[in-house]
Amino acid sequence: MNFTTTENEFVEALEAADFAFTRRAWVDAAPARVYDLISDVSAISRWSPNADKVTFDPEAGPTVGAWFSGRNRKDGKEWTSRSQIVRADPGAAFAFVVGGAENGIVRWEWTLAPQGRGTVVQLSWRLLRLDPVLGTTRTELDALRRYMTNSVETTLDALAQWLAEEPTR
Numbered sequence: 782m783n784f785t786t787t788e789n790e791f792v793e794a795l796e797a798a799d800f801a802f803t804r805r806a807w808v809d810a811a812p813a814r815v816y817d818l819i820s821d822v823s824a825i826s827r828w829s830p831n832a833d834k835v836t837f838d839p840e841a842g843p844t845v846g847a848w849f850s851g852r853n854r855k856d857g858k859e860w861t862s863r864s865q866i867v868r869a870d871p872g873a874a875f876a877f878v879v880g881g882a883e884n885g886i887v888r889w890e891w892t893l894a895p896q897g898r899g900t901v902v903q904l905s906w907r908l909l910r911l912d913p914v915l916g917t918t919r920t921e922l923d924a925l926r927r928y929m930t931n932s933v934e935t936t937l938d939a940l941a942q943w944l945a946e947e948p949t950r
Contacts, residue, residue, distance in 0.1 A: 795919060800926050801907035806937035810944045812893040812900045813872045818940070819891050819902075820875045822849045828939040831855060831932050845869050848881070855928065864889075878909065886912050902940065904933050 808815060818824055820843035826833035835851030837843075847866045852859055865885070868876035874892045878885030892903045906929050908915070908922070916922040 795911055795922065797908040797910050799908075800922050801905070802926060802930050802933070803903055803905040804930065804933045804937055805901055805903045806941050807896060807899055807901050808941045808944045809899045812895050815893050815900050815902060815940075815944070816872045816875060818944075820869065820871075822851070822877075825851070827943055828936045829932065830935050830939075843869050843875065846882075849877075885909050886915070902937060904937060906930075906933060 810818075822835045822837060822843070825835050831854050832851050833854075835849060837847060837849045841847035841849065843866060845866055845868065848863060849866075850861055850863050852861050862879050863881065864877040864879045865881040866875070866877045867882050867888070868874050868890065872893065874890065876888060876890035879887040879889070886909055888905075888907045888909055890905045890907075892905075894901045894903070906926075908926075911922075916925050
């Protein structure tokens, strides 16, 4: 651990890279179908407990460089975020950065791998830079990571359940 001294106080140096995680779930659908669902950002509210009203900018779609907006909820607060797609590999991976590729704050990445008659869906969350809006101490950022981990687990469970119940289109 790195520590710096400021006015006779020890303050732990925080690194954005320390705040990341990945979760996986098996779903009963082919990678191409899963990709079509997750790359349609307007569908995220079907699974995510924290996001809704997600829409691509006019004339944008699930391609690298495209932007979308969505409303987020946490702890009784709501806000709109802007995100930019940074990876779009049909049937394999889809990623976006909240705040955009140039100066984003969080990277979300879905990767898909065929397994049996279904797909292993991996969802990763990674803090790209420190920002006071997310927290200023290790305790606050650890709490955020735990909260987001629970959200991702809920999202993956809901996606798996939705795919199991939804007739194949």
